[in-house]
Amino acid sequence: MTYPLPAPRPQVGQPIRDLSTPLPLIDETKLEANIARVQSYMDGHGIAFRPHIKTHKIPAIAARQVAAGAKGINCQKITEAEVFADAGFEDLLITFNILGSEKHKRLVDLNTRISGLKVVADSEITVRGLSCAFSQSRPLTVLVECDTGGGRCGVQSPEAAIALAEMIAAAPGLTFGGILTYPKADSEDAVEAFFAATIAGLSARGIPCPIVSNGGTPSLFSAHKVTTATEHRAGTYVYNDRAMARSGHCSLDDCAMHILATVVSRPTPDRAILDAGSKALTSDLLGFSDYGMIVDYPEAVISGLSEEHGTVDLSKVSGRRPEIGDKVRIIPNHTCVVSNLFGIMTFHRDGFVTRVEEVAARGLVW
Amino acid sequence: MTYPLPAPRPQVGQPIRDLSTPLPLIDETKLEANIARVQSYMDGHGIAFRPHIKTHKIPAIAARQVAAGAKGINCQKITEAEVFADAGFEDLLITFNILGSEKHKRLVDLNTRISGLKVVADSEITVRGLSCAFSQSRPLTVLVECDTGGGRCGVQSPEAAIALAEMIAAAPGLTFGGILTYPKADSEDAVEAFFAATIAGLSARGIPCPIVSNGGTPSLFSAHKVTTATEHRAGTYVYNDRAMARSGHCSLDDCAMHILATVVSRPTPDRAILDAGSKALTSDLLGFSDYGMIVDYPEAVISGLSEEHGTVDLSKVSGRRPEIGDKVRIIPNHTCVVSNLFGIMTFHRDGFVTRVEEVAARGLVW
Missing domain, CATH: 3.20.20.10 (Alanine racemase)
Structure with a gap:
C-alpha cells in the first residue's frame, strides 16, 4: 500500500447502491431526455x-x-x-x-x-x-x-x-x-x-x-x-431539480441528479441523521422550508443541515421508516450549487455506473 | 503563451487591494490571536x-x-x-x-x-x-x-x-x-x-x-x-465569523476571514451587485436575514444571492455609496462552508499577501 491513497472513485459497472456516500449521481437516461426535450422545443x-x-x-x-x-x-x-x-x-x-x-x-x-x-x-x-x-x-x-x-x-x-x-x-x-x-x-x-x-x-x-x-x-x-x-x-x-419541478418546468421524475446518502444514526423514533449536510446539499432553500426531497420517503422532511449531517424529521412517515445503514436518494432544491461542491460527478444508467467525469470548471477562484 | 493558463494565484507580497475577486482572505494577525486566545483559556x-x-x-x-x-x-x-x-x-x-x-x-x-x-x-x-x-x-x-x-x-x-x-x-x-x-x-x-x-x-x-x-x-x-x-x-x-460574533464568542474585529469582492454593477441608486454570490459566500443564513456583512458599508444589506452575483440594498447607506469597480470586504455568516468552496486560501498581514495554501482536504467525496 502506498500513501496517500487515491481518492475514492466509483468504478464503471458498479451498482450505485454499493457506492460510498454522500455522492451526487446523474441518471444518463433523464439527462439525455432533458437535453433532447429542450433542444426539440427550441428547434421547433x-x-x-x-x-x-x-x-x-x-x-x-x-x-x-x-x-x-x-x-x-x-x-x-x-x-x-x-x-x-x-x-x-x-x-x-x-x-x-x-x-x-x-x-x-x-x-x-x-x-x-x-x-x-x-x-x-x-x-x-x-x-x-x-x-x-x-x-x-x-x-x-x-x-x-x-x-x-x-x-x-x-x-x-x-x-x-x-x-x-x-x-x-x-x-x-x-x-x-x-x-x-x-x-x-x-x-x-x-x-x-x-x-x-x-x-x-x-x-x-x-x-x-x-x-x-x-x-x-x-x-x-x-x-x-x-x-x-x-x-x-x-x-x-x-x-x-426540486425548484424547477415546483416551477412547472419539469416533473420530479425529470430530475437527473440525486444525492445518494446513508442513514448514519436513528437517535429517536422520529429522527434520522443522514451523512449529507450543507457541504453536500448546500443551504439553498429557494423558497422551500426544507433542504431537499427524499425520493424513497416523500413524507420525511430534511429539517436541518449541519456541515456533514442532515437531520430528518420522520414524524409524518407512515409505514416503514429508514434504518441505520439504509441508503436514500435526495432530489436537491438547487442542482447547480451541488455540482460546485464535488470534484467528480458519477453517471449511471439503470442503476449501474456508466462514467465518472471531473467537474473541470468547478470551484475556480474567479 | 502555453495553454491551459495556470489558475490565477495571488503572489506573496502583493497588496490584497490588487487581487482579483471574489477571493477569501485570512488575516494572519487575527488568526494568530484567535489560536492563542482559545489555547490560553484551555491551558488556564x-x-x-x-x-x-x-x-x-x-x-x-x-x-x-x-x-x-x-x-x-x-x-x-x-x-x-x-x-x-x-x-x-x-x-x-x-x-x-x-x-x-x-x-x-x-x-x-x-x-x-x-x-x-x-x-x-x-x-x-x-x-x-x-x-x-x-x-x-x-x-x-x-x-x-x-x-x-x-x-x-x-x-x-x-x-x-x-x-x-x-x-x-x-x-x-x-x-x-x-x-x-x-x-x-x-x-x-x-x-x-x-x-x-x-x-x-x-x-x-x-x-x-x-x-x-x-x-x-x-x-x-x-x-x-x-x-x-x-x-x-x-x-x-x-x-x-458573523454568527460567532453574534453569539458573543468574539467581536466582528476578531473575524480573520474576509471575502474580497468587487462592485460590478450599480443598476439603480439603491442597488449594487457584487461578484460574490452563493458560490463564494454560500447560502448559509444561520438565523440572519442577509448573506454577510460588508465591513466597509455596515448599513448595506446583502439581500439576495444568485450563484455568482450578490445583490446589495444600499437604501440605508448614508454618505458615500460604493461605485462600480470598488472592492469591499465581507464577513461571512459562516466561515467553515466558505473554505469548502475554494481550492486555495490566501493569507495576508497588514494588507500584503504572506502565503497561499491549498485547501487540501476540501471538497473530497466523503
Missing part, C-alpha cells in the same frame, strides 16, 4: 439555444448539448470559459460585467484563442475598461445587459440600452454584439416590450443588433412568446 | 484542546494549532483524516458514525498508519460494523457519542451511553475510548449532568473512561463549567 420555434455550463461545469456534457443542436455555450466566469476553450468550444458567451486588469489580460488571451468570445456590459465604466484592454485588430464582442425586471444587473430602460450600444459600437477594440436579459420567470411580455423598443431604437440609428438573448429555465417553454429573441440561454434544465 | 483551565479542521482544511493551520498546545485534531470525514495523516498528524478523532465496507477498509488502513486514531458511535449497528472490520492485533478506539440536547446524533440517555460503552469494551477489535457530545450552545449544565451520570455508571462497572469530550465554539469560553470534560473540540474559533 427557430430559437437558437445556448446552454449555461454553470449547472454541470463538465465539457463532456456541453459537448452532448452542442451535438444535440445548441449553437454555443454560456459561462459565468473567465476561469470557466478558459476550461471550455481548452476543451475546444468556440462560441462562448460570458454573461458577466468583467472588470480589472488581471481579468482583462486573461480575457484578451482568451479572445485570441477562440473565434466566438462574447461578454456583456451594463455600464460605461465596464465598456471603457474593455475598450482600453482590447485592440482594433482583435476586437471583443460586447452585448448590452438589460434589466427587464429580474432585478440583478442590467441597464434600466431601452433608452439606456440604446445609449450603451452606441457607446460600444463607437468604442475602439469593441464590437456591439446585441442585447441580453436574465429575466424573472413568467415575464415574457416585459422582456418582449423591452427588447422591441431597444431594437427599434437601434434600427433607427442604423446599428445592427445580431443577437437578442433571453434566458432562464423556469419559464423556458414560454420562450417563443418573446418573438424578438434570437437565442435562449438556460442551465438548470440539463439536470433539473 | 487544564482542558485538553482538540481543534476541528473542518473550518480550514489546511494542514499548515492545524500545525499552528498543535504548536500552540492543541493535543490533537478533529476531522469529520475519513478523506479529511487521510489528508491530515499524510501531513503527519497522529492524534486524530473522526466525529462520525462510520458505516459501510469501503469506509471500513480505508479506516483500517488509516489505523495502521497513525497511532492515535479514534472514531465515535451511537448505535449497536455502527459498533458491530466496526468490530467486524477491525482485528484484535490493531484495535480501533471508539467513543460513545451522546445527545445532551444538541438534537443531532448521539445516544439519548446516560443509561444508553453506558450500555453502548459496555458493548464496545467487550467487542473484538475495539477499545472503548470515552464519551463525547456536540452540545447546543449555553447548555453546560445539561452536558455536565449527562457526563457525570455516565461516568458514575461506567465507574461502577469498572470501565475506564479516558476521554470525556465536549465541543463547540459559541460557548467555548464556558467550557470550564463542564468539570467532567477532559477535552474540548472547536473549529470555527480559528477564523471566526
Whole structure:
C-alpha cells in the first residue's frame, strides 16, 4: 500500500447502491431526455439555444448539448470559459460585467484563442475598461445587459440600452454584439416590450443588433412568446431539480441528479441523521422550508443541515421508516450549487455506473 | 503563451487591494490571536484542546494549532483524516458514525498508519460494523457519542451511553475510548449532568473512561463549567465569523476571514451587485436575514444571492455609496462552508499577501 491513497472513485459497472456516500449521481437516461426535450422545443420555434455550463461545469456534457443542436455555450466566469476553450468550444458567451486588469489580460488571451468570445456590459465604466484592454485588430464582442425586471444587473430602460450600444459600437477594440436579459420567470411580455423598443431604437440609428438573448429555465417553454429573441440561454434544465419541478418546468421524475446518502444514526423514533449536510446539499432553500426531497420517503422532511449531517424529521412517515445503514436518494432544491461542491460527478444508467467525469470548471477562484 | 493558463494565484507580497475577486482572505494577525486566545483559556483551565479542521482544511493551520498546545485534531470525514495523516498528524478523532465496507477498509488502513486514531458511535449497528472490520492485533478506539440536547446524533440517555460503552469494551477489535457530545450552545449544565451520570455508571462497572469530550465554539469560553470534560473540540474559533460574533464568542474585529469582492454593477441608486454570490459566500443564513456583512458599508444589506452575483440594498447607506469597480470586504455568516468552496486560501498581514495554501482536504467525496 502506498500513501496517500487515491481518492475514492466509483468504478464503471458498479451498482450505485454499493457506492460510498454522500455522492451526487446523474441518471444518463433523464439527462439525455432533458437535453433532447429542450433542444426539440427550441428547434421547433427557430430559437437558437445556448446552454449555461454553470449547472454541470463538465465539457463532456456541453459537448452532448452542442451535438444535440445548441449553437454555443454560456459561462459565468473567465476561469470557466478558459476550461471550455481548452476543451475546444468556440462560441462562448460570458454573461458577466468583467472588470480589472488581471481579468482583462486573461480575457484578451482568451479572445485570441477562440473565434466566438462574447461578454456583456451594463455600464460605461465596464465598456471603457474593455475598450482600453482590447485592440482594433482583435476586437471583443460586447452585448448590452438589460434589466427587464429580474432585478440583478442590467441597464434600466431601452433608452439606456440604446445609449450603451452606441457607446460600444463607437468604442475602439469593441464590437456591439446585441442585447441580453436574465429575466424573472413568467415575464415574457416585459422582456418582449423591452427588447422591441431597444431594437427599434437601434434600427433607427442604423446599428445592427445580431443577437437578442433571453434566458432562464423556469419559464423556458414560454420562450417563443418573446418573438424578438434570437437565442435562449438556460442551465438548470440539463439536470433539473426540486425548484424547477415546483416551477412547472419539469416533473420530479425529470430530475437527473440525486444525492445518494446513508442513514448514519436513528437517535429517536422520529429522527434520522443522514451523512449529507450543507457541504453536500448546500443551504439553498429557494423558497422551500426544507433542504431537499427524499425520493424513497416523500413524507420525511430534511429539517436541518449541519456541515456533514442532515437531520430528518420522520414524524409524518407512515409505514416503514429508514434504518441505520439504509441508503436514500435526495432530489436537491438547487442542482447547480451541488455540482460546485464535488470534484467528480458519477453517471449511471439503470442503476449501474456508466462514467465518472471531473467537474473541470468547478470551484475556480474567479 | 502555453495553454491551459495556470489558475490565477495571488503572489506573496502583493497588496490584497490588487487581487482579483471574489477571493477569501485570512488575516494572519487575527488568526494568530484567535489560536492563542482559545489555547490560553484551555491551558488556564487544564482542558485538553482538540481543534476541528473542518473550518480550514489546511494542514499548515492545524500545525499552528498543535504548536500552540492543541493535543490533537478533529476531522469529520475519513478523506479529511487521510489528508491530515499524510501531513503527519497522529492524534486524530473522526466525529462520525462510520458505516459501510469501503469506509471500513480505508479506516483500517488509516489505523495502521497513525497511532492515535479514534472514531465515535451511537448505535449497536455502527459498533458491530466496526468490530467486524477491525482485528484484535490493531484495535480501533471508539467513543460513545451522546445527545445532551444538541438534537443531532448521539445516544439519548446516560443509561444508553453506558450500555453502548459496555458493548464496545467487550467487542473484538475495539477499545472503548470515552464519551463525547456536540452540545447546543449555553447548555453546560445539561452536558455536565449527562457526563457525570455516565461516568458514575461506567465507574461502577469498572470501565475506564479516558476521554470525556465536549465541543463547540459559541460557548467555548464556558467550557470550564463542564468539570467532567477532559477535552474540548472547536473549529470555527480559528477564523471566526458573523454568527460567532453574534453569539458573543468574539467581536466582528476578531473575524480573520474576509471575502474580497468587487462592485460590478450599480443598476439603480439603491442597488449594487457584487461578484460574490452563493458560490463564494454560500447560502448559509444561520438565523440572519442577509448573506454577510460588508465591513466597509455596515448599513448595506446583502439581500439576495444568485450563484455568482450578490445583490446589495444600499437604501440605508448614508454618505458615500460604493461605485462600480470598488472592492469591499465581507464577513461571512459562516466561515467553515466558505473554505469548502475554494481550492486555495490566501493569507495576508497588514494588507500584503504572506502565503497561499491549498485547501487540501476540501471538497473530497466523503
